[in-house]
Amino acid sequence: MAQVLDKKTPRRAEVIRAAAKLFSERGYHGTSMQHLGDALGMQRGSLYAHIGSKEELLFEVVEEGAERFLERGLSAVQMPAPASIRLRNLLIGHIETAIEHLDAATVFLNEWRYLSEPMQEVVQAKRDLYEGFVRAIIEDGIEAGEFRAEADVRFAATLVLSAGNWTYAWYRPGGELGPTQIGEKFATLVLKGLEA
Amino acid sequence: MAQVLDKKTPRRAEVIRAAAKLFSERGYHGTSMQHLGDALGMQRGSLYAHIGSKEELLFEVVEEGAERFLERGLSAVQMPAPASIRLRNLLIGHIETAIEHLDAATVFLNEWRYLSEPMQEVVQAKRDLYEGFVRAIIEDGIEAGEFRAEADVRFAATLVLSAGNWTYAWYRPGGELGPTQIGEKFATLVLKGLEA
DNA sequence: CCTACCGATCGGTAGG
DNA sequence: CCTACCGATCGGTAGG
Numbered sequence: 062m063a064q065v066l067d068k069k070t071p072r073r074a075e076v077i078r079a080a081a082k083l084f085s086e087r088g089y090h091g092t093s094m095q096h097l098g099d100a101l102g103m104q105r106g107s108l109y110a111h112i113g114s115k116e117e118l119l120f121e122v123v124e125e126g127a128e129r130f131l132e133r134g135l136s137a138v139q140m141p142a143p144a145s146i147r148l149r150n151l152l153i154g155h156i157e158t159a160i161e162h163l164d165a166a167t168v169f170l171n172e173w174r175y176l177s178e179p180m181q182e183v184v185q186a187k188r189d190l191y192e193g194f195v196r197a198i199i200e201d202g203i204e205a206g207e208f209r210a211e212a213d214v215r216f217a218a219t220l221v222l223s224a225g226n227w228t229y230a231w232y233r234p235g236g237e238l239g240p241t242q243i244g245e246k247f248a249t250l251v252l253k254g255l256e257a
Numbered sequence: 258m259a260q261v262l263d264k265k266t267p268r269r270a271e272v273i274r275a276a277a278k279l280f281s282e283r284g285y286h287g288t289s290m291q292h293l294g295d296a297l298g299m300q301r302g303s304l305y306a307h308i309g310s311k312e313e314l315l316f317e318v319v320e321e322g323a324e325r326f327l328e329r330g331l332s333a334v335q336m337p338a339p340a341s342i343r344l345r346n347l348l349i350g351h352i353e354t355a356i357e358h359l360d361a362a363t364v365f366l367n368e369w370r371y372l373s374e375p376m377q378e379v380v381q382a383k384r385d386l387y388e389g390f391v392r393a394i395i396e397d398g399i400e401a402g403e404f405r406a407e408a409d410v411r412f413a414a415t416l417v418l419s420a421g422n423w424t425y426a427w428y429r430p431g432g433e434l435g436p437t438q439i440g441e442k443f444a445t446l447v448l449k450g451l452e453a
Numbered sequence: 454c455c456t457a458c459c460g461a462t463c464g465g466t467a468g469g
Numbered sequence: 470c471c472t473a474c475c476g477a478t479c480g481g482t483a484g485g
Contacts, residue, residue, distance in 0.1 A: 088285075090286035094481080206453060209452070212446065222423070224415075247412060253450040254446075254449040255395070256405070290465080300470070302470085310464080310465080
C-alpha cells in the first residue's frame, strides 16, 4: 500500500533533478519512467515510492523553473533605481536563471503545456505575474521619460521575454561569455537599438 | 507488400497537414498514429499507404517549415536596399511566416530536435543558412555606418531570431494587429531601442 | 527499493 | 484503405 510520500527527502529531490534533465533533453512525452529509473539506477516501479505520478513530476519541475524566474524578477522590479537599470537587471537575471538552471528553465518554457488542469492554470498565473513585472518596469520608464513614449508596452515586454526565453535554444555551456555578460549584451541592444 | 508510395498525391499532403497540426498541439512524442488516423477518419495502419514512418512525417513537416522561412529570408537579403530596410523586411517576413504557417513553424522550431541523423543534420544546415542571412544584413549595416559599430553581430542576430522565433509561443489568432503590423512593431523596437 | 504483474497502447506489417 | 495481427513498451499497482 502507498505510504506517505516523502515530500522533502533528498532522494525525492534527486528524482526531480533527474526528471528535469531527461524532460529537457527528450521532452516529457519522449521520456518514459523506464528511462528515469535507468538514470537513477532503480526499477521503474520503485519511483512510485517517491512520487505520485509522472505528471506530478512534470509539475514539480515546471514549478521549480517558475520560482527561479519569479525570485529574480521580483528583486529586479523592487530595486530603487531608474527603469533602464531595473530592466537591464531583470534581463540579466532572466538569462542567468535560464543558464544556471537550464534543465528546469527549458521544461518550464517548453513542456508546461502538457500539464492538465488545474496544474496548468497554476503555472499560467505565475507566467502572467512575471510578464507583469516586465510591463511594470517599461511603464515606469515611459512615465519617467526614460523610454520612448511611442513604445508599445506589450510589444516591448514581449521582445524582452523573447530574448530571454529563447536562451535555452541556442546557449551551449563552455562559450567565451558568461551568463552575466550575455545578459548585458542583450540589455544594451534592447535599450539602445541597432541603429547608429 | 509495400508498393510505391504516393509522394505528391493530394491525400498524402492532407496527412502531412494533419500531422503538422497534431505535432504542434501535442508534440511529436505526444501524438500517436492512432490520433492521426482519427483526425483523418482512417485506420492507423492505413496511413502507411501514404508514408513510410512516423519520423518521415516529422521530417516532412519540419522541412516545410524550414523552406517557408528560407524563401522569405532569402528575398529579404537580396533586396537592393539599405540594411535597416532589409532587416525590417526579414523580421516582418519571419513573423508573417510564423503566423501564416503556425503549425509547421512551431514544429520546425520545437520538434526538429527529435529527428535522428541524418535528417537532423539536413535541418541544422538550413537553420545555419537562415542565421547567416540575418548576420549578413547586420554586417552590411555596420560596414555602411547604418548600425552602431559596437553592436555584436552574433548577439544582434540572436535577438532578431529570438523575437521572431518566440512568436509561436504567444501569438493567438484574432488579435487586433495583423502579422505585418506585429513585424513592424518589433522591427522598429530592435532598430531604435527602448531608450528615449 | 524489488519482483511480478495489470490492461492499454505503441509503431508498424502482411495480405487483401 | 481495412482487418487482423506482431512484439515491445507504456504508466502504474500489489505485496513484500
